[in-house]
Amino acid sequence: MDxxxxxxxxxxxxxxxxxxxxAISLISSCxxxxxxxxxxxxxxxxxxxxxxxxxxxxxxxxxxxxxxAESRKGIPGRNFVMVIDLAKCKNARKCVExxxxxxxxxINEEHMKVQLLRDSxxxxxxxLPKPCFHCNQPPCVTVCPTGATFKRDDNxxxxxxxxxIGCKFCVSSCPYSSRSFNWKHKQVFDRSDVEYSPExxxxxxxxxxxxxxxxxxxxxxxxxxxCVTGCPMGVIxxxxxxxxxxxxxxxxxxxxxxxxxxxxxxxxxxxxxxxNVYYLxxxxxxxxxxxxxxxxxxxxxxxxxxxxxxxxxxxxxx
Amino acid sequence: MDNLSRKNxxxxxxxxxxxxxxxxxxxxxxxxxxxxxxxxxALYVQISKGHEATGMRNNVVWGVYIVNFIFFxxxxxxxxxxxxxxxxxxxxxxxALSRILExxxxxxxxxxxxxxxxxxxxxxxxxxxxxxxxxQSPITWDIIAIMTxxxxxxxxLYITFIPDLALLRDYSQENDKIPNWRKRAxxxxxxxxxxxxxQRNLLDKTKRIMSAMIIALAIVAxxxxxxxxxxxxxxxxxSTIFAPYFIIAGLxxxxxxxxxxxxIVRRFYKLERFINERHFIGAGVxxxxxxxxxxxxxxxxxxxxxxxxxxxxxxxxxKLFSLYFWQFVGANYIGVFxxxxxxxxxxLRTINFITFGGVVAVLALWLNRYFIVVPTLETPxxxxxxxxxxxxxxxxxxxxxxxxxxxxxxxxLLFTLILKFVPAIHISDIIDFERKENKxxxxxxxxxxxxxxx
Numbered sequence: 108m109d110x111x112x113x114x115x116x117x118x119x120x121x122x123x124x125x126x127x128x129x130a131i132s133l134i135s136s137c138x139x140x141x142x143x144x145x146x147x148x149x150x151x152x153x154x155x156x157x158x159x160x161x162x163x164x165x166x167x168x169x170x171x172x173x174x175x176a177e178s179r180k181g182i183p184g185r186n187f188v189m190v191i192d193l194a195k196c197k198n199a200r201k202c203v204e205x206x207x208x209x210x211x212x213x214i215n216e217e218h219m220k221v222q223l224l225r226d227s228x229x230x231x232x233x234x235l236p237k238p239c240f241h242c243n244q245p246p247c248v249t250v251c252p253t254g255a256t257f258k259r260d261d262n263x264x265x266x267x268x269x270x271x272i273g274c275k276f277c278v279s280s281c282p283y284s285s286r287s288f289n290w291k292h293k294q295v296f297d298r299s300d301v302e303y304s305p306e307x308x309x310x311x312x313x314x315x316x317x318x319x320x321x322x323x324x325x326x327x328x329x330x331x332x333x334c335v336t337g338c339p340m341g342v343i344x345x346x347x348x349x350x351x352x353x354x355x356x357x358x359x360x361x362x363x364x365x366x367x368x369x370x371x372x373x374x375x376x377x378x379x380x381x382x383n384v385y386y387l388x389x390x391x392x393x394x395x396x397x398x399x400x401x402x403x404x405x406x407x408x409x410x411x412x413x414x415x416x417x418x419x420x421x422x423x424x425x
Numbered sequence: 426m427d428n429l430s431r432k433n434x435x436x437x438x439x440x441x442x443x444x445x446x447x448x449x450x451x452x453x454x455x456x457x458x459x460x461x462x463x464x465x466x467a468l469y470v471q472i473s474k475g476h477e478a479t480g481m482r483n484n485v486v487w488g489v490y491i492v493n494f495i496f497f498x499x500x501x502x503x504x505x506x507x508x509x510x511x512x513x514x515x516x517x518x519x520x521a522l523s524r525i526l527e528x529x530x531x532x533x534x535x536x537x538x539x540x541x542x543x544x545x546x547x548x549x550x551x552x553x554x555x556x557x558x559x560x561q562s563p564i565t566w567d568i569i570a571i572m573t574x575x576x577x578x579x580x581x582l583y584i585t586f587i588p589d590l591a592l593l594r595d596y597s598q599e600n601d602k603i604p605n606w607r608k609r610a611x612x613x614x615x616x617x618x619x620x621x622x623x624q625r626n627l628l629d630k631t632k633r634i635m636s637a638m639i640i641a642l643a644i645v646a647x648x649x650x651x652x653x654x655x656x657x658x659x660x661x662x663x664s665t666i667f668a669p670y671f672i673i674a675g676l677x678x679x680x681x682x683x684x685x686x687x688x689i690v691r692r693f694y695k696l697e698r699f700i701n702e703r704h705f706i707g708a709g710v711x712x713x714x715x716x717x718x719x720x721x722x723x724x725x726x727x728x729x730x731x732x733x734x735x736x737x738x739x740x741x742x743x744k745l746f747s748l749y750f751w752q753f754v755g756a757n758y759i760g761v762f763x764x765x766x767x768x769x770x771x772x773l774r775t776i777n778f779i780t781f782g783g784v785v786a787v788l789a790l791w792l793n794r795y796f797i798v799v800p801t802l803e804t805p806x807x808x809x810x811x812x813x814x815x816x817x818x819x820x821x822x823x824x825x826x827x828x829x830x831x832x833x834x835x836x837x838l839l840f841t842l843i844l845k846f847v848p849a850i851h852i853s854d855i856i857d858f859e860r861k862e863n864k865x866x867x868x869x870x871x872x873x874x875x876x877x878x879x
Contacts, residue, residue, distance in 0.1 A: 215813070222810055237807065246658055252564035253550075253557040272553050273476075273546015275486040276564055280657040284805045287483040288546065291475030313475055314546025375806055378658050409810040 171327060175267045178305040178323075181259030186348035187321055188262065188362060189238065190371060193389035195342045196234040198223075198399025200406070203236075205337025206319070210308050211295040216287065218308075218319035219334050223399070223410040232396045232415060233389040236342065238334065239264065239285040239319035240374065240382030247277035247286065256316070262348075262383045263321045265305040271315035278316060282378050286318045331356050340393070348383075431856060436596040439848040440603075450841070457838040464831020467824040468543070476546060478824045484809050485802040485819035490544040492794045493829055496678070497537030497836075498571065498650060499671060502643040503679020504530030505578055507711070509643070512636035520854040521700045522708070524847070525686050527582045529679075532839050534575050536832050543828060563653050570646040577642050581635045583614075587628065588853030591618040610846075620853075647672045654797065660737035661730070661801040670722045677715040678790035681764070684708050684783030686840070688776065690849045699850050702776055709779040712786060713768040720761035723793070727757075741804045745796060748818075753796050760789020 149161040198221050206212070206219045222235045241264045248258050255271035258264050278286045289296070292313040301309055306324040311317055322332035330336070335343045336356055344360060346353030351362045365371060371385040400407055400419050410416040471478045481488045508526040511519035542548060558565055594611040597603040618624055648668040655667035664670070687708065691700040730738040745753045764782035767773045799819050803809070809817055821829075 220810075222807060224808075250562050250564065250657070252559055252562040252568070253553045254559045255553075255557075270550070270553060270557060271547065272550045274564060275544070275546065276562070276653070278483070278486045279659070279802060282658045282806045284484065284807050284809070288476070288486060290482070291477035312547075316546075378806075380658075405812060408812045412808075412810075 172302050173304045173306045173324070173327070175269055175303070175305050178265055178267070179257055179259065181261035181263060182323060182326065183260070184349060185261035185326075187241070187323075187326070187383065188346060188348045188353065189241075189321070189384045190344040190346075190353045190360070190362065190365060190387065191236055191384065192342050192344070192387040193233050193235065194387060194392045195340045195394075196221075196236060196389075196399075197340060197394035198234045198402060199339055200402060201337045201339055202334035202343060205333040209322075209333040210317075211298070211311065213293075218287075218317070221399075223396075223413055223416065225413070231389060232413065234396065234399050235374075235386070236334070237283065237285070237374075238384060239321070240283055240380070240384045241321055243381035243383065244379060246280040246282065246380060250276045250280045252276070261323070263323055265320055265323075266308070266316055266318060267305045268308075268312045268315040268317065269303060271312075273314040273316065275316065282375060282380065283382075286316050288316055289313050431859070432592055432852070433596065435852045435855065436592060436848075439850070439852065440593075440596065440600075443845050443848060446845075454838065454841060457834040457841075460834035461831045461838065464828045464834070467827035467831070471543070471824050471828075478822060480815065480820045480822045480825060481544075482813075482816045482819070484805060484816060485799055487544060487798055487802065488819055489795070489821045489825045489829055490540045491798050492791065493832055494537050494540040494544070495650065495671075495794045495798075496791050497533040497540065497832070499647065499675030500679050500682055501530050501532075501534035501537060501578070502574070502647050502672075503676040504533065504683070505574070505581070505639045506643040506676060507679065507683065508581075509636040509638075509640040512632060513640070520851050520858055521696075521704050522683065522687065523585065523854070524849055524851050525690060526683060527578075527585055528840060528843050529682060529686060531575075531578050531582050532836050532843075534571070534578055535839075536836055538571055538575075540828075540832060563649065563656050566649045567646075567653060570642075570649045574642045574646045577635070577639055581632075581639050584628065584632055584635060585851065586847055587615060587618050588620065588625075589847055589851060590615040591620060592852055593847070607846075625857075644672065647675055658806075659801050660735070660804065660806070661741045661797070664726060666722060666725055670726060673715060673718045673722050674790055674793060677712070677719040678787050680708060680712045680715055681783040681786030681790070684712065684780055685787065688780040688783075690844070694844070694849050696849060699855075705776045705779045706774055709768045709774060709782065712779070712782060713765055716761055716765045716768075716786065719790075720757075720765070723757045723761070737804070737806055741800060744800050744804055749796060749800060752792055756789045756792035756796055760785060760793065 151159050151161055200221060203217055203219050203221060207214070207217065210218060212218065218238065220237045222237055223232065224235050225232045241262055243258075243262070245256075245258055245264050248256050248264060251257075252274060253270055253272055255268070256264065256266045256277055273288070275288060278288060289311050293311075296310050296312055298310040301307070303310055303312075304324065306320060306322075306327075308317060308320045325332050331345050331354070332343075335345045335354075338355070341355040341357050344353035344355045344358075346359075346362060348362060353360050353362050353365070365387065366385055369387045371387050373382045373385055397415070397419070400416065404420070404423075407416060407420065411420060479488060479490075504526045508523055508530060511523055511526070542551070545551065554565070554568060560566075590611055594608070594615045597608045597611055618628075648671070651667040651671035654662040655664050657663060684705065687700055687704065691697060727742065731742055763785045767778050767782040803818060811817055
């Protein structure tokens with residue numbers, strides 16, 4: 108027991124250090140170019156490859172602003188990936204809510220959606236949390252006429268809403284319906300306390316497209332995305348393919364091993380978009396699918412085309 | 426020495442129809458302006474309230490605006506295509522039709538892209554298309570294609586206008602009743618064309634080159650337009666035959682619209698002697714050919730989807746044949762069989778029936794586009810799970826309809842106004858033709874002896 112815990116902690120720490128270290132090295136390099144004579148206080152930090160380096164304390168800012176131009180580069184040496192364990196999802200919707208809170212979204216605006224699916228007639232019903240898949244062959248990026256949406260070296264597909272002209276071609280070309288449009292102006296768009304960055308997707312802008320951004324801003328701070336930390340069941344694992352490690356904050360897994368041993372797959376693989384979100388099939392489930400029916404009736408009604416949900420709704424009423 | 430009297434005779438016949446603004450015309454123009462004003466109010470609503478004023482939502486992000494865009498743009502290409510073919514092969518009866526064709530081409534190519542602008546969320550950033558262009562995007566290809574085509578069509582239209590503008594200039598100089606602004610405008614736009622043999626040869630050559638180029642441009646532009654859909658992964662769009670399908674469908678609706686315009690122009694400008702049953706039957710034969718081809722392509726598009734039964738294709742077909750049954754049947758069955766049957770029976774080949782066939786073809790093709798765009802977006806790979814009706818199904822709002830009708834009204838208004846400035850028939854072409862044939866064309870009412878003097 109002890110042994111297992113310490114191993115888990117080691118993995119978790121190394122991952123967080125790794126992610127944080129990467130971010131810091133990028134920030135410091137940016138700072139250096141801006142102000143080469145900066146002789147502020149130096150602090151020691153651990154980089155990804157285990158070296159201890161000194162960087163100016165001023166560069167380790169938790170709220171470093173990444174401009175739209177800087178956000179196009181990606182965090183060097185990273186290869187972000189997500190693994191979602193469908194066996195553990197009970198549709199608590201905490202991932203959705205955490206994401207909405209962080210991105211100023213309203214109740215019906217979701218970057219992370221939870222779908223209730225059944226793949227074949229006799230197949231099982233299961234909950235599928237669906238972020239943007241950050242494909243390696245992203246159809247949305249190919250069709251964008253202005254380069255407002257772009258693919259970075261670290262696997263992340265982002266939107267620069269200051270460049271988006273709102274043609275919505277990306278929305279109609281995404282086979283996973285990951286993108287949504289800001290149909291009208293809302294008060295939260297006028298927030299002046301935060302500066303816009305494609306990495307935070309806040310504040311939003313009318314007439315532009317938005318979607319899940321894989322939270323590179325959190326990674327730069329050495330934290331995990333909001334959906335990962337929000338999930339009480341530890342369904343969502345986030346990590347780096349280069350390090351071959353993914354974590355849900357509690358438990359870290361070897362990416363290649365878990366995909367191999369638990370038959371990890373990508374949604375609609377045959378479309379050839381090469382997503383960076385992997386699913387672990389809903390086998391040996393921790394909860395029956397009905398546990399997910401225990402939500403707001405209004406939200407449950409989204410799934411009323413599914414017989415089980417219809418029965419549940421009808422019985423609940425009588 | 427030249428056939429001056431013949432020119433004056435033709436102009437004397439045509440000019441009054443151009444100059445006259447009778448009550449009927451005034452009411453017609455007033456009606457069109459009213460519709461356009463309602464459209465402008467709808468545009469104001471859309472801009473002030475945001476795109477929420479439309480029926481478009483996150484799944485169906487493209488609605489009737491895109492349908493209108495495809496509709497007008499393909500009409501334009503087909504106008505250009507047919508006009509180019511008529512000129513290129515020097516078809517004898519082109520004279521009566523080519524002006525109408527050319528005006529349709531340019532007007533619909535102006536109005537079509539306006540609809541795509543209505544669909545864009547950030548019009549204030551439109552210049553980003555040129556500031557940050559990405560050549561990989563099919564939208565960029567489309568912009569290049571449409572702009573090239575627009576310029577090409579304008580040049581072509583203008584070239585075909587020159588000889589008539591020169592005739593009008595000469596005619597207006599001698600006629601005191603004609604207002605001065607017209608005289609000056611004709612003089613300016615005729616760019617000193619004197620109809621000398623050299624000028625005529627040069628113009629003919631240019632016209633031939635331009636007509637061949639217009640055909641090529643139209644094919645490229647059609648193809649790129651179809652690729653906006655067929656290069657995506659969406660069921661129903663990701664089709665290898667979309668490019669030729671769009672060409673055929675566009676030509677079909679284009680011929681339909683040409684027939685309708687011929688009918689209206691003939692009625693209101695009293696051109697029964699120039700546009701006669703022969704032209705309608707000629708256009709009708711083209712309509713039947715494209716109708717059959719359109720039916721064939723539609724069948725080839727949907728039949729393999731049904732036969733191979735991929736789950737997403739079947740979802741789409743189920744939607745088309747349940748929720749949209751009558752509209753889909755109207756677009757793709759009635760829209761093919763009615764015009765084809767009308768033209769199949771010799772007894773039905775009358776001007777009125779052929780025009781009716783044209784109306785059916787145009788309406789069917791608008792619906793056909795609607796059922797290419799909307800149901801696919803309503804049937805994505807991952808099912809839409811939403812409680813809001815507007816997010817499940819697309820219904821165009823009054824704003825979208827108002828702007829749609831405003832688009833059609835603008836087309837009619839500009840068409841009317843252009844025909845107030847230049848005659849509906851190429852007068853110079855008629856004279857050229859008569860000169861070549863050495864006898865009068867069309868109806869026997871025309872005097873033949875004028876040309877003998879030439």
